[in-house]
Amino acid sequence: MPHTYFDTLIIGSGLAGLTLALNLAESKKVGLITKQALLDGASGWAQGGIAAALSENDSPESHIRDTINAGAGLCDEEITRSVLESGPKAIQWLIEQGVPFTRDQKNNTGYHLTREGGHSTRRVIHAADTTGQAVQRTLGDKVLNHKNISVLENHIAIDLITSRKLGNTDTNKNCCFGAYILDNQSGRVKTISAQNTILAAGGAGKVYLYTTNPDTATGDGIAMGWRAGCHIANMEFIQFHPTCLYHPHAKSFLISEAVRGEGGILKLPDGKCFMSLHDERAELAPRDIVARAIDFEMKKRGLDCVYLDISHKPKAFLKEHFPFIYARCLELGIDITRQPIPVVPAAHYTCGGIVTNLNGKTNLEHLYAIGETAHTGLHGANRLASNSLLECLIFGQAAAKDIFNQEPIPTTKLPQWDESRVSHADEEVIISHNWDELRRFMWNYVGIVRTNKRLQRAQHRIKLLHEEIHEYYSNFRVTSDLLELRNLVDTADLIVQSAILRHESRGLHFSLDYPDTQSHIQNTILKI
Numbered sequence: 001m002p003h004t005y006f007d008t009l010i011i012g013s014g015l016a017g018l019t020l021a022l023n024l025a026e027s028k029k030v031g032l033i034t035k036q037a038l039l040d041g042a043s044g045w046a047q048g049g050i051a052a053a054l055s056e057n058d059s060p061e062s063h064i065r066d067t068i069n070a071g072a073g074l075c076d077e078e079i080t081r082s083v084l085e086s087g088p089k090a091i092q093w094l095i096e097q098g099v100p101f102t103r104d105q106k107n108n109t110g111y112h113l114t115r116e117g118g119h120s121t122r123r124v125i126h127a128a129d130t131t132g133q134a135v136q137r138t139l140g141d142k143v144l145n146h147k148n149i150s151v152l153e154n155h156i157a158i159d160l161i162t163s164r165k166l167g168n169t170d171t172n173k174n175c176c177f178g179a180y181i182l183d184n185q186s187g188r189v190k191t192i193s194a195q196n197t198i199l200a201a202g203g204a205g206k207v208y209l210y211t212t213n214p215d216t217a218t219g220d221g222i223a224m225g226w227r228a229g230c231h232i233a234n235m236e237f238i239q240f241h242p243t244c245l246y247h248p249h250a251k252s253f254l255i256s257e258a259v260r261g262e263g264g265i266l267k268l269p270d271g272k273c274f275m276s277l278h279d280e281r282a283e284l285a286p287r288d289i290v291a292r293a294i295d296f297e298m299k300k301r302g303l304d305c306v307y308l309d310i311s312h313k314p315k316a317f318l319k320e321h322f323p324f325i326y327a328r329c330l331e332l333g334i335d336i337t338r339q340p341i342p343v344v345p346a347a348h349y350t351c352g353g354i355v356t357n358l359n360g361k362t363n364l365e366h367l368y369a370i371g372e373t374a375h376t377g378l379h380g381a382n383r384l385a386s387n388s389l390l391e392c393l394i395f396g397q398a399a400a401k402d403i404f405n406q407e408p409i410p411t412t413k414l415p416q417w418d419e420s421r422v423s424h425a426d427e428e429v430i431i432s433h434n435w436d437e438l439r440r441f442m443w444n445y446v447g448i449v450r451t452n453k454r455l456q457r458a459q460h461r462i463k464l465l466h467e468e469i470h471e472y473y474s475n476f477r478v479t480s481d482l483l484e485l486r487n488l489v490d491t492a493d494l495i496v497q498s499a500i501l502r503h504e505s506r507g508l509h510f511s512l513d514y515p516d517t518q519s520h521i522q523n524t525i526l527k528i
């Protein structure tokens with residue numbers, strides 16, 4: 001079996017992983033693992049853009065205030081300040097890399113800035129409505145052409161290799177040496193060792209039946225980190241995006257929040273507006289409020305969806321600002337210049353994750369977590385729109401600096417993956433059945449509005465699934481479906497455990513049993 005060494009092993013190829021790789025590669029050998037093709041992750045799906053105080057009418061102070069307001073008391077002020085003050089410089093770095101952001105000569109920045117919910121001003125720089133794609137293509141090209149970066153596509157990480165896993169029981173000094181990685185094409189498991197390993201594997205939207213995320217978002221980084229002994233924070237705060245397209249032939253298609261930012265209005269089927277009944281900021285309230293308002297109206301009236309109407313804007317404006325949404329909706333028979341768009345809320349972003357410091361370091365030595373996999377303290381109980389790509393950039397760069405400042409560690413000989421006691425799986429149906437079951441009960445029991453009873457039901461089912469999957473994992477050769485299911489169940493467990501521990505409603509966690517927000521502010525931290 002092959003044994004490979006890199007200075008740095010990055011698991012995940014979203015914006016955080018690509019930024020880190022490019023910032024390290026001048027003097028480090030980087031291995032970049034990605035489950036599908038390099039650009040297939042969630043970052044590439046981001047539509048809206050990247051928030052930063054770029055305009056002369058804006059300031060980092062104002063961006064900090066909006067972020068903290070949206071975060072409902074749980075943003076870490078030091079981290080928030082540090083990230084948002086660095087925002088303009090990080091955007092400048094992307095511009096220097098060649099990202100084609102939409103221009104606007106009338107704006108003092110030279111770029112068009114859009115607005116999204118929770119922002120008190122226009123501050124979201126974007127490339128029309130395919131910002132993630134533009135950023136990922138630009139950086140992805142550089143990564144693929146860099147002589148010091150080896151990209152391993154169609155490879156999925158199984159587990160981290162840590163001192164604890166190798167038998168060292170000193171719990172104060174758990175160190176990461178690399179990871180076992182399944183090459184999905186050959187079916188072989190590689191042992192990859194590295195001075196530093198980085199979990200940059202995105203979030204866990206696929207734990208829910210309805211999500212705006214791609215199929216890759218199966219909580220792999222968070223689950224691997226948890227199994228290795230990382231501390232995990234605030235997993236109860238799952239962000240539901242208010243406006244996912246509702247259409248039988250369109251899975252997970254997002255209608256960007258920028259549509260509301262540019263004047264889109266939410267309506268009931270009879271054309272009546274409802275958002276101002278829920279919040280004075282109406283369509284521009286933070287996401288938790290808008291998603292809950294839609295959920296409330298749908299449940300109260302027995303609706304399948306509500307509608308987002310931007311048809312009052314000129315056709316030329318819509319085609320210029322939302323070419324992707326316009327074209328996709330038209331393909332599906334919805335002309336957004338003439339008709340309202342049917343929408344429903346769907347799971348969108350994992351605000352919690354692996355606890356890290358300002359440099360992306362976890363509590364395990366030589367292990368970092370960045371991007372949606374991490375909990376840095378920036379998002380609090382509800383992420384402000386378009387702050388996540390910024391977080392990927394800032395922490396990708398910060399982790400690179402920290403790695404450069406480190407003393408090298410001696411390389412350790414790692415044991416090979418042991419397949420001597422497993423055989424080929426006989427019943428794949430167990431995997432597909434459990435995938436469906438998990439995602440359905442998470443949607444029904446651990447969704448936008450929660451109760452103690454529903455959470456307990458979910459926990460009971462997770463326990464049964466855990467046992468079944470563990471047995472399957474112990475007896476059969478690993479496949480990517482099995483690994484993803486195992487990660488999804490572990491992540492679901494973390495979400496439910498955290499939700500059960502929070503005896504209040506705050507930000508994205510709303511419980512009918514605890515409808516009030518407590519004055520005492522506390523993160524939910526899980527430790528093995």
Ligand code: SIN
Pocket residue numbers: 046047048049254255256257258384385386387388
């Ligand atoms: C959107 O375009 O609505 C998504 C932006 C984000 O999630 O920050």
